[in-house]
Each structure stands twice: as C-alpha cells, then as structure tokens.
Amino acid sequence: MHHGNTMKKDTILERMSEVIRDVLDNDAITLTRQTTADDIEEWDSLAHITIIVAIEKEFNVKFNLSDIKPLRNIGEFEDLIVLKTGIKG
C-alpha cells in the first residue's frame, strides 16, 4: 500500500478507473460511483473476474465470490475496497 492511508475516495476511484481502462484496453472509460458494468460495453461476464482480480492486485486485497456478486455499481465496489483495505474514504 505505497499510497498510504491518506488516500481520498476520488483517488481510489481514479486508481480503479486506471485498472479498468488497462484491462478493457479502452482509454475513454471514466468511472463515477453510479457507473455499472452495463454502462461499459466491454465489461461483460467474460471480463468481470479479470477486472476483479486486477483490482485485487492494485489494492493488495482478496475478495470472495460472495463479496463481489452483490455489487451493483462502482460506488459499492469502492466501499468494499475501503472496508477491506482500511484505506480511508
């Protein structure tokens, strides 16, 4: 966790955006807390876990399937990262 505990929420969102842009190979993707997988064309069932695993690596956490299945949007995903890593929101 080289960024330390002073990380603001919007920067978590930025780090998530960067990872997702990288995985889906689309620089035009911008995330808000309201964004859902359905809003991003390349984010389908095939790409879903690849994205989750890339996020795990970026934030150095491990998720269970039952953590990630109920997530409805990026905001809830961000909250999960905050909960798991202790990075302050």
Place this chain on the structure above:
Amino acid sequence: MTFNSFAYFIFLPIVFLLFQAVADRYRWLVLLIASYVFYGFLLQPSLLAILAFVTAFSFLAGKRIDCAGTAKKRKQLLLLSVFVNLAILVYCKYLVFLAENLNLLIGAFSPGVSIPEPEPMVSIALSFFIFQAVSYLADIYFGITGSEPHPGHFALHMSFFPKLLQGPIERAQGLLPQIRQPYRFNYDDVRQGLLLFAWGLFLKVVVADRLALFVDPVYNNVEAYTGVPLIIATYAYAFQIYFDFAGYTNMALGSAKLFGFNLTQNFRSPYLATSCADFWRRWHISFSRWILDYIFQPLQMKWRNLGKNGTAAALLVTFLLSGVWHGASWNFVIWGLLHGIFLATSTYYRPYRKKLHKKLGLKNSRWMAIWQVFITFNLVSFTYIFFRASSIEDAGHIIANICNVYSNYTAIKTIGINEFITKDILIGNRKIVPITLLLMLSIIWVVYKHRDESLFTKPVWFRWACYYSLFIIIVVLQISTKSGFIYLQF
C-alpha cells in the same frame, strides 16, 4: 404445443381473453394454469410432476437459504439444493448416455458383461427451468435477490408458458417484479407483441424451414456428398439454426408482451461478431450469461492464482459443460469443447493481437472488422458441423471432404434448390418466380426495417399494408412440413 402449431393459435387468444376478463389479483393464476395446460399438451405427466416438484422444492430451499443464520449453513443449503436440481436433470437427460458409455467401457475390459440401459425419457423444457431454479437459488445465496414470498408468483416465474420450452432463461430480478406488478391494459404492448410474434413466425416457417430444405438432404446422407454441397449445407445450417431460434425467441417475447411482460432478448446480430467472445455476447444471451455467471466466474475466481492458465482452464470446462447441456452426445461435447478452445486460445493471444493492430494502424479499420467478422463466422460455422451431424463419423466425413475441389457438382441439383424456390402454394409457375421473390424480399425488407416501435409511428395505410403483407408472405411462402424448433431438444 409449439408456437407454430394450430393448437397454440387457439390457446393464446383464449388465455389472453381470460387474462383480460378476471380481476387483477387472479391474473397470475390464469397464467399459471395456462402454463401447466400448455406443458400438459406434451402428454408427459411425469414432466408436469417434475416441474411442480422443482418449483416447490426450490421455493422452500430459497426461503431456507435466505433465513439461514450462518454463512456455513447458507453454503450447505445452496450446495444441497443445487445438487438435487442437477441430479434430476442428470437422471432424466443423461442416464441413457452415461449407461451406454459405461457399457462401452465395461465391454472393453470384460466382454459380454453389461449393466441394463434405461429407457430414454422426454426431457423437453427440463434443462431450461432447472437452470432457472439454480440461478434463483444462487442469487439468493449471493444476496443479489431475496427469496420470493408468494408461492404462486414463484410458480409462474418457473413455468410462464412463453419461455417454458426454450427460454429465455429468466433471472428472478427480471421476471418476478413484473409478475408482482399490477397489470394495466396497454394497446401498444398488445400490437407490438403481435408484430413480434408474426415476425418470429415468419423467421421460423418461411426462412429457417426453407433453409432446412438445403441442409437436411445433405446432413441426413453425408456420404453422398463432397466439397461445395457440404460447404453450402453447413453455411445454410448456420442461418437455419439462427432463424429457427431467433424466430422462436421473437414468438416467445411477442407472446409475453401480450400480457405486459418483457422477457430477455436472446440475440444481437450474432453473425456480426468480431470474435468468438463477441459471438457469445450476442448468441443465446440468457444462456451464455448463465454459464458465464454460475460456472465460468466461480472457476476463474478459484483458479485466479494460475493467471491466464486458470482463465483458459475455466473457459474449457465451462464450454465443455455448455456442450453437454445441449445434449447427451459426443457431438455436442466436441462442439462445446471447440468453442472452449477458441476462447481459451484467445486469452493468450489477444494482448499481442491488440498490440499488433495498433502498430499496423488497423485498430479502428473497417476492413479489419470485416475480416474479423468473416473469420469468426467461419469458426462458428465449422463448429456447427458437429452440432448438426448425426454422428461423429458423419462429422469426420464432412471435415475430410469439405475442401475437396473435385466435388460432385451435379449433386448440388439434388440438395433442394428446386424445392427452395418452388415449394410454395402460389408461385409454382417458374417464370414468375424471380419477380415474386423480388417483390416479397422488398416487402420483407420494409417490415424488417420497421419491426420495432417505429412502425407504429407510420400512417395507418402503411402499417396495415405491412401487416397484410407479412400475413400473406407467411401463408404463401411457408414451408408446409410440420417441423419442431431445433432448440426444443435441449
């Protein structure tokens, strides 16, 4: 009864009128009874009993999972209830296949010894409603949806006749809220439903059944053909199965729309896919999302430490099982495995391909996209050889002979081109065939362009011209063999 049967044309209006006549709080009951009557027309009482059992069992199991105190208990209940559902599916659909192959294995070691082989059972609709039950239970476990409190609403969710026999496989979050909602008559829903239904009927009885005139003679007697006829028949089958299934799905969506329900669209121009992954985003969407969400994702998650190898292995297993779902035969296993291999391979080379395209400046090139569509369509068509062939030997013959340039060209004449053009009630006169066909095609094109809501914004004369034309085309150009839908067997 199937959607293109006479019985359904009587059944559907009766159910519609009853649905309109009763008080809103009984409407679900009308549809539920209608759904069991619809299923009962198959004259397989055991299937009705299995549907009722799976419904009651999954309803109670869903409640138990929802109320279970600990995570461990929830997991045990999920695994147990999914196991029971899958055991029913295996018992009804795969027992004969398993026994046959077990006997082959036993026979190889100790000739003359065998276990008794069970009688094959009719399993129409079973794999569809069992998949729907499993997704309901899993979604409760994962907290995506709550358990349904109303047994009647849940029973209708499981059995709703438009989607019972061949899907779409609906999720609880998609269909159950629509069942709970009070119904209000909507004229637009009704006419849109009728148009969707008519369009689906056209795709089935005019397009798909006509293509079958090419496909069946070749695929039912492959030894007689080499080269070009095999290529034509294989491409024709790719379009036959698409129009058959898309036609069915439109009829399902149209039927449901009459009652104010929106079912999941199963297809998005699948043969315009630019990769095999893209194909599975566009083909049989409710099914591909099911196998990806409930088989692929858990496996990929479990094997994520293995990186790309884990993803590739998860894809292979998922699509192998997808093949098995389609039927208890080695042909379907190979079909699924081929798709698994295509997707698994692409997880390795996709990053390199993207880099290469960027370097060559082909990233957004139109020609590149056309090339990718061409390649993908051919890969998919190749897999259909196994899907359609009657046996592994037949598929082997086709693959060995499909590129034979010294093919027997005269055989083309025997593969139904005459029937393709003239198997119609009114246009038996060969001389007017081209004109009639051209006229028909232009009418079909107009209806196709306006088959969604945009038709309803057009003037009355235009709309009714379209309705009548579509009706006349279906009556005149239908292939009058009694044919079932391809996906009914799955």
